[in-house]
Amino acid sequence: xxxxxxxxxxxxxxxxxxxxxxxxxxxxxxxxxxxxxxxxxxxxxxxxxxxxxxxxxxxxxxxxxxxxxxxxxxxxxxxxxxxxxxxxxxxxxxxxxxxxxxxxxxxxxxxxxxxxxxxxxxxxxxxxxxxxxxxxxxxxxxxxxxxxxxxxxxxxxxxxxxxxxxxxxxxxxxxxxxxxxxxxxxxxxxxxxxxxxxxxxxxxxxxxxxxxxxxxxxxxxxxxxxxxxxxxxxxxxxxxxxxxx
Numbered sequence: 271x272x273x274x275x276x277x278x279x280x281x282x283x284x285x286x287x288x289x290x291x292x293x294x295x296x297x298x299x300x301x302x303x304x305x306x307x308x309x310x311x312x313x314x315x316x317x318x319x320x321x322x323x324x325x326x327x328x329x330x331x332x333x334x335x336x337x338x339x340x341x342x343x344x345x346x347x348x349x350x351x352x353x354x355x356x357x358x359x360x361x362x363x364x365x366x367x368x369x370x371x372x373x374x375x376x377x378x379x380x381x382x383x384x385x386x387x388x389x390x391x392x393x394x395x396x397x398x399x400x401x402x403x404x405x406x407x408x409x410x411x412x413x414x415x416x417x418x419x420x421x422x423x424x425x426x427x428x429x430x431x432x433x434x435x436x437x438x439x440x441x442x443x444x445x446x447x448x449x450x451x452x453x454x455x456x457x458x459x460x461x462x463x464x465x466x467x468x469x470x471x472x473x474x475x476x477x478x479x480x481x482x483x484x485x486x487x488x489x490x491x492x493x494x495x496x497x498x499x500x501x502x503x504x505x506x507x508x509x510x511x512x513x514x515x
Contacts, residue, residue, distance in 0.1 A: 311348050316355040362395035370419030383422045405468050412448035430454045443480045469502045470515035478515045
C-alpha cells in the first residue's frame with residue numbers, strides 16, 4: 271500500500287526520471303533528467319537556453335545562451351521550445367521586446383505603440399526601406415529605444431492622437447531618433463519637413479555637411495548655388511572643394 275501511495279504522488283517522465291508532485295517538499299523531489307542544472311534546451315525561435323534552477327514543473331529558472339536573459343518558465347514550455355527570450359532582437363536585427371507590461375498586440379490587433387516603434391526601426395534599419403528612402407541611410411535609433419518597453423513609456427507620455435512621430439522639427443537635421451529630438455506633429459507639418467530637399471556634401475578635408483536649405487548653405491559659405499545644385503544632382507563633380515557625400 272505504501273508503494274501505491276508513492277505512485278500517486280509522482281510522475282514518471284519519458285526519459286525515465288521521476289518528478290514528485292508539488293505537494294511534497296523540495297528536499298524529497300527527484301529532478302527530471304532533462305531539468306538538471308546546466309542542461310541545454312533549444313527553442314523554436316529564440317536560440318538555446320540553459321536550466322538554472324528547477325523548483326517544480328511550473329517553476330524553472332532558465333538562462334538564454336545568446337543574451338544572458340534570465341526568466342522563469344514551465345517545464346512543458348521548455349520541452350516544446352516555446353519559451354521566449356524577451357531580450358533577443360526580433361525587429362530589423364536590433365529591436366527587442368524587453369521586460370514590462372506594454373503589449374505588441376491586443377486581441378490579435380497590433381497596438382499603436384508597436385506600429386510606431388516597428389515603423390521607426392524599419393525606416394532606419396530595413397535595407398528595402400532605405401532603398402526607397404535613401405535619406406535614411408545614416409539615420410539611427412538610440413540604443414534605449416531598441417527596447418520596446420522603454421519606447422512605449424516615452425510614447426505614452428507624449429503621444430497625441432492622430433499625430434505622427436517626427437525627429438526633425440525639434441532638431442533640424444537630426445540623424446537619430448531619441449527622446450531629445452522627437453515629438454509628435456501633425457501630418458501636414460511632418461510632410462513639409464519630409465519633402466524638404468536634403469543633401470550631404472563633403473569638403474576636401476573630409477568634413478560632411480548635412481544641408482536642408484541649399485540657398486542658405488551657399489550664401490553662408492560663399493558658393494554658387496547653380497554650381498552646388500549641379501553637384502547635388504550629379505551634373506558636376508565638385509565646386510570649391512565640395513562634392514556629394
